[in-house]
Amino acid sequence: MYFALTDEQRALAETARDYLADRFDLTAVRAVFEDTAGDGHPAELWKAFAEQGWLAVLVPEENDGIGLGLLDAQVLARAFGTGAVPGPWLPTVLAGEAVRLAGSPAQRAAVLGPLAAGELVATVALRAPGGSFDQSGVGVTADAGPGGARLTGTASPVEYAGVARTAVVAAKEPDGGIGLYLVDPASPSVTVTALDTYDGTTRLGGLVLDGATGERLPESNAAVLAELNRRGAVLTAADLVGIARAALTRTIEYDKTRVQFGRPVGGFQVIKHTLADLHVGVLMAEHAVLYAAHAVDAELPDAELAVAVAKAKAGDAAQRATAAMIQYHGGIGYTWEHEAHFFYKRAKRLVATFGDAGEHLDRIAALSIDA
Amino acid sequence: MYFALTDEQRALAETARDYLADRFDLTAVRAVFEDTAGDGHPAELWKAFAEQGWLAVLVPEENDGIGLGLLDAQVLARAFGTGAVPGPWLPTVLAGEAVRLAGSPAQRAAVLGPLAAGELVATVALRAPGGSFDQSGVGVTADAGPGGARLTGTASPVEYAGVARTAVVAAKEPDGGIGLYLVDPASPSVTVTALDTYDGTTRLGGLVLDGATGERLPESNAAVLAELNRRGAVLTAADLVGIARAALTRTIEYDKTRVQFGRPVGGFQVIKHTLADLHVGVLMAEHAVLYAAHAVDAELPDAELAVAVAKAKAGDAAQRATAAMIQYHGGIGYTWEHEAHFFYKRAKRLVATFGDAGEHLDRIAALSIDA
Amino acid sequence: MDLTFTPQEEKFRSELRGWLDANIPAAWRDPGFWRTVPDDEGFELRRDWERRKYEAGYGGIAWPTEYGGLGGTPGMKAIYDEEMALARAPLSANGLGLTFLAPTVMAIGTDQQKRDIIGPMLRNEVIWCQGFSEPGAGSDLAALRTSGVLDGDEYVVNGQKIWTTNAMHGDKLFALVRTEQGSEAHRGISMLLIDMHQPGVEARPLRQISGASEFAEVFFTDARVKASECLGGVGNGWKTAMMLLSFERGASGISQYATFRRGYDEIVAAARRLGRDTDPTLRRELASRLVELECLRYHAMHVLTQVEQGRDLGSESSITKLQWSEAYQKLFETFDHLLGLDGVVTSPVEDLDLASLQYEAFWTRSVTIWGGSSQVQRNIVAERVLGLPR
């Protein structure tokens, strides 16, 4: 029994944390956060991601990647949550996963190498407004046209739609199935709209496709879409856990020193108990993300359940911890100048990304009640 | 604007409270609670109920009653909750309401006078196992037979089915409507089964009707059933509010004197804040029950909403307050010898009586979202 | 039980409603309006509108007529609060002055102060700010350190206040200042009435997580105030502040109810637009929020009754604050749940603009902090209402 990160994984976590603390701390995050007109994609940071191998982590060695698993990737996602780090890491990595899982050898060679090297920013476009993160939520249809498939419909919100050079678009196919397609967002039959969001640590856009050309990933189907959504959920849960732990740790540190009524506010029993409960919740969420990532890697029979548990629990922990960060910093945590809102807003967005609590609880119910 | 009990209503509350404190305190409750084989219907207490006019409160003056409203009746229900008082007051009063609302003059004369005088214990049988407190939950059907309607089906749990001499049974009729019928539980085509329950402050039974004769209340229909369920919900909510306040007050008193770590446990901030939140919740529930009772009496346009709000809120307040009563008495509140479990168990039962939280929230949603 | 208002009160309501209908510009009814107007311009609009309202006879509803008020009943004040919320009237430009300072001046001000302060405030000639909180004195107000040193017949004030509403537009500030040097806790404090138009007073806007700036910081650097500009007597500042804050108790929550109830409907409408209003769990969650809002309404009637009966409300205002602030915050948590990922962007689909609701969602994170945090309110309820040990 070894339920923990390996020494290598721990080292990876430390490297990421140290790099971000040194080179892309919250001051750098703030610059991106406040530059709402900017693309939210600092070039230096991306270069470092490539150099550190953080884009290659899930890319197979045969495609010039490192070929590690989701457990390793979640180490990075967690570090990015801890640092509220902007940039298209998650959508790029997931687009890579789509190609790895369902692409032809030629597609894999064309996409994965550049992606691992930091030369290709990509994204995934898997649901329409109002939809859920499954087959039913897909808002694009694919029709056979002259010279290949034509895609029509909407996907939104899409992370970093404005900078991605390739988008993996999920589409309903004439036979009722699902396919994944490589689409060039710059093509004339694709309209990319920047969408305003409160979370300045990302950039979101809408894709409207009007008969756009799509290159099908030949092995793609509904199961691959589900697999992709699961992996997205695990990495999002890891980011949330990173946020939650950062929010809690920062609040504890502040409350140890902030004095009111002649003593540190962290000495008041109500605050102590709230922070203790939060710690238990965050710890459980950390466990759940570790387990889910491993369950997907090892194809354990309860992987689907584990992913839903991890996403639901991580979202809950992050929302509570970031709300508490504001409340238990007193007024200062409510100001723009303080960092609390980076974490609060990022958590608020990610809680609903790759399935909100309701979707995951419904899945857990189906697996445990109807089985 | 006068949102409060009148002096008369306050006096009624005090009389009831004083009487119960003097003549039927928790020692007397315990005797009934522990005598699980007994009928849970102390004769002396019932006699007093009659003498005090507590059975006549809703009976019109023309039927030898006092002819007051639900606002007055809830004063009594609240006192009975405060004292965890056993006995078939609620089912008897509600059976009277059914007859008052839908009975013929002859039926009213036959039932209401004796009921007000304490000579008739009655009950209501309005839903089947698994059902909700509305039309859909009725588990008895009425067919026209020789000499009148024949009722077949199940109603359960029915309060004091074992001592009631008359039961008002809701039944689905051949035309798809609903009728209310007076049924004699002692008739051979009715089987009354005593049902085991953890709440010793009441007695419950199941009714199985196999072609039983029922005397129809001529004005009854689905709307009257709904009205009856509303009145049941308001009086149950009042009982719950009485329970909640009693549980909270007793816990506060205990925690002011119980010393741990050199000071009263009621001085620990976590306990103070929990009790403060409970107080706010119980107070709001008290308001909500007052408003709902008045809204029904005055036929305010939001009466249906108000009843659902009151039942949902009172149930929530009572459950929290009684659970806290156990937790914040420490171990002693978990013992049989302590009174906490009377309140806890009574609340647990009543939370689900006349509609659980889910039912009432669904109604609120329908009224406020779909309207 | 009688939940009706008197015929006179209903007449007042109907006239007021008519006046509001005629005088609130249609544009103002758009929930997004005030965020589209630059801050300064918005404040001037509010100041001007409020002056007109006063001239129409709707200033100081429950104040005695001798102070320029209407001499109305508590019921009229509740009706006024409710109608203003229903009409989406903007927040008062002089709210803290009207709610807190004016009744305190009426109660304990000198004749000169009564003349100097109340009339000009009613006419919005002087906008008042409150200077209580400091960076080191939030929940623990008595830890304040802003100092006032007597120099001739003037105090020289140094220090900093924070969370000052309207400070960018304020004319004067009623501030708690430590006038007895070396004093501690609630001793040695005075309430000084400081002119903000002087070199020694600088206000800097404080941006919030929503991006807006309702509050500001105020810095005092050798600011000067006449010794006579002290309310309630030198060294009595704590007592004066407690009296001042007690006037919050008249506020029953009816204005919040009217506002939040409309928010509920707006949230439902947004969810419906995205087909999320049929989710059974979210419907129940919404219903739970309405339960708390309706309880707030009943509670407002209870408070109004107590006021009309002349009863001592004690620490009732802490209960009101807890109920409205927690219910409000949870309502907007439900907004997040209802909208899901689509609530993350301002306009998830055409013709749906969530900006106002998103803004309000962030605002709700502050309401459990300011005006006495939920933790402070629970302490008050536990100790003063339930009698639990300190």
Add this chain to the structure above:
Amino acid sequence: MDLTFTPQEEKFRSELRGWLDANIPAAWRDPGFWRTVPDDEGFELRRDWERRKYEAGYGGIAWPTEYGGLGGTPGMKAIYDEEMALARAPLSANGLGLTFLAPTVMAIGTDQQKRDIIGPMLRNEVIWCQGFSEPGAGSDLAALRTSGVLDGDEYVVNGQKIWTTNAMHGDKLFALVRTEQGSEAHRGISMLLIDMHQPGVEARPLRQISGASEFAEVFFTDARVKASECLGGVGNGWKTAMMLLSFERGASGISQYATFRRGYDEIVAAARRLGRDTDPTLRRELASRLVELECLRYHAMHVLTQVEQGRDLGSESSITKLQWSEAYQKLFETFDHLLGLDGVVTSPVEDLDLASLQYEAFWTRSVTIWGGSSQVQRNIVAERVLGLPR
């Protein structure tokens, strides 16, 4: 990450499971069985069964062989805990002795104590009870007042203990007694090993809200105990108790998980029988409970890993206790919600007997009180794990 057990550990599991299959009577698998058996008889069944289990080689799984244990790995202990729960094996008749007293004796007992205590305990010849809590010393254990006064080579013990498990069947009691008269708090306390079969010791069952009596009160009236029957040295009782309680830390929560997970399925089955398993809101509520149970399972793997790695678990047991007790209690609140009014009676419809689940629902109200209340556990986590001020 490697969530498998070693081949040896899996072999152990398979053998143990086979033995349990063959040796646990079918009747015991009925959730209601133990409530139908009279208390005394049930205890004798458990005592006898545990003796057979010991004789089959399943006593003291992780204990050193020199003490009659199996010398097994932490993984084997976890497997044992899980399999016992899965097989519905009855609770140990000597649980507090085996879990707490035995390892303490191994660590600091005299040679004589090791000989006298461990073997007879393993063979169930002596049933041990724990005498810590008193009516005035619950969460605040150091407030205990039971006194022991030296009289020759014996202590004369007077006072009262409460919440003593198995006291009606116990032979000896390891009790905290104030042996230094006039001492306060955690000073002057000794852990005495008191024979319960003497006139000065009387146990009275303590009935709980569920109607059952897991606990008892124990009264001492001039009870006598040899001075040599003191564990850890006179006056060292507090230190000894802290060491003793630290052995809870081996318990990872896996046994609770297995038990609660089965409870979840039983609740679902009951709801299905009444057609209440399709309510969308209740399904989500159930799913939320499963989230916490699964987290408990992951946490158990985490704790086991820490133990295998020889890491100091610190105050981890408080986290485990909070997680399992709160999740367990909430699971049964959901049982109430799911069953609605039908959950109020023991048998709402034919062939559905809710008695066991109802009993368990009441039991869950106690788990946040005993063994350190949730409030005490949160204090420990806040102070010892998070480093917040006392």
